[in-house]
């Protein structure tokens with residue numbers, strides 16, 4: 093059986109409002125699934141459930157056939173790090189006290205990688221995403237939003253995830269940076285056989301990038 | 317200061333119109349521990365009443381710094397030189413770079429020159445609801461208490477926000493809702509010139525179009541908007557002219573259709589080729605380091621038209637829309 097990250101019958105409520113209602117979604121290794129739907133249809137919530145950041149109210153996630161018992165730190169690091177997510181706003185997703193080099197290396201340090209190795213891997217990834225060396229010593233406030241998002245992509249790839257979830261991750265980027273990051277992701281995907289989820293409002297980007305598109309209607313029941 | 321910026325420009329058709337904003341030689345440097353960041357260099361541009369000017373360019377090229385420089389909002393490690401004059405239709409011209417913080421705070425920011433900031437979530441005061449923020453802004457700009465309440469609802473509707481959502485606190489807003497709220501806050505004082513820095517981030521397509529049309533309508537009634545956007549389709553939809561920035565400089569400023577149909581700067585052509593509906597090919601090479609720019613054209617390392625002469629700076633661009641700063645512009649015989 094080939095690997096897949098799968099959401100089974102996921103239901104999520106915020107307060108009394110149900111944002112996802114028994115949703116199924118499958119991301120197979122090597123494919124790029126586009127997920128679209130109106131504002132508020134629960135695309136980001138579904139992405140967070142698949143990223144193992146949020147427990148659903150009912151339903152479950154399987155990773156390469158294995159049913160996952162929980163989320164976040166209740167999962168062993170070796171499982172957790174197989175899925176990475178990239179959000180729309182890099183400001184909200186980075187610690188303002190860290191240099192960009194440390195932002196990228198942070199997940200390695202969290203799993204106990206030796207300092208030198210972490211540093212070498214961070215600068216290799218920085219180059220891959222197009223961050224010039226002068227930016228690595230700076231903190232988030234001294235770089236632009238687009239430069240910070242490049243650092244977030246490098247951080248997302250640091251543990252070589254098998255699944256990468258991009259939630260409007262290039263929505264705030266200029267065309268060239270967007271095409272560059274898309275090429276970085278696609279190249280990574282080809283080399284590692286990774287599965288990619290692409291959440292975007294941009295129809296041209298969806299048409300160009302996704303290999304298959306799933307619609308999530310308001311109220312959260314998808315039609316494949 | 318020895319020179320005074322002219323109060324009129326000659327447009328492509330030779331007509332004279334008063335300018336609203338006149339920027340000449342604007343330069344911004346940031347001092348960091350061991351280096352200097354060249355964030356904006358010798359930038360010239362004018363904005364006329366009724367004009368919607370879009371500024372586009374690669375991430376990190378200096379677009380937001382340009383907006384913050386005009387508003388006196390840069391951090392302490394920044395040095396700003398050059399000229400920037402605002403000629404509000406009512407009232408005295410303002411020397412934006414020289415008039416001082418007091419005058420900027422009291423008479424300029426918000427009132428004469430508005431800003432929709434790029435990171436809305438961090439721009440909102442967390443302990444006040446949207447309604448309270450909006451009504452305070454309206455009352456600071458000559459609305460009575462009663463009038464402010466209705467005006468707040470109207471502004472919410474204008475930006476595509478449900479007035480009921482004004483009663484939420486900033487942390488209860490989605491990214492797109494926060495974006496619409498900061499846009500409403502910037503529109504509240506009805507400034508003659510609005511600097512909108514990525515005002516459509518986080519919005520879905522119908523709301524993007526709604527916001528763009530709102531900015532367009534402002535210009536059609538005589539106000540002006542400087543729209544900073546990474547979204548080339550957005551620029552194309554509403555802008556009269558588009559200015560392309562690369563490595564801290566403006567490299568091409570042209571009427572919108574002309575720029576999209578026949579770009580003349582190689583960087584503009586590369587940026588357009590990166591669109592997913594065109595080649596989806598990034599501009600080759602890495603973006604430049606603003607701490608270490610070459611003396612000549614900064615695009616040379618990525619440019620397939622570069623020759624020896626590109627090691628010298630291309631001639632400066634004229635004030636108004638029309639040309640590009642390049643030794644070998646596209647479409648010209650080599």
Ligand SMILES: Nc1ncnc2c1ncn2[C@@H]1O[C@H](COP(=O)(O)OP(=O)(O)OP(=O)(O)O)[C@@H](O)[C@H]1O
Pocket residue numbers: 233234235236237238239266346347348353354355373374375376377378379380381382391393434546606
């Ligand atoms: N406080 C600061 N100190 C040093 N450098 C800074 C500071 N703020 C911004 N910069 C640098 O100035 C340059 C211009 O930044 P700016 O935020 O204007 O980019 P931008 O064109 O708006 O990019 P984006 O499209 O990603 O928003 C960038 O290279 C950035 O790293």
Ligand code: SF4
Pocket residue numbers: 581582583613614615616617619620621622623626630641642643644645
């Ligand atoms: S000046 Fe030379 S290097 Fe610069 S864009 Fe023009 S041709 Fe290319």
Ligand SMILES: [Mg+2]
Pocket residue numbers: 236237379380381434513
């Ligand atoms: Mg910016």
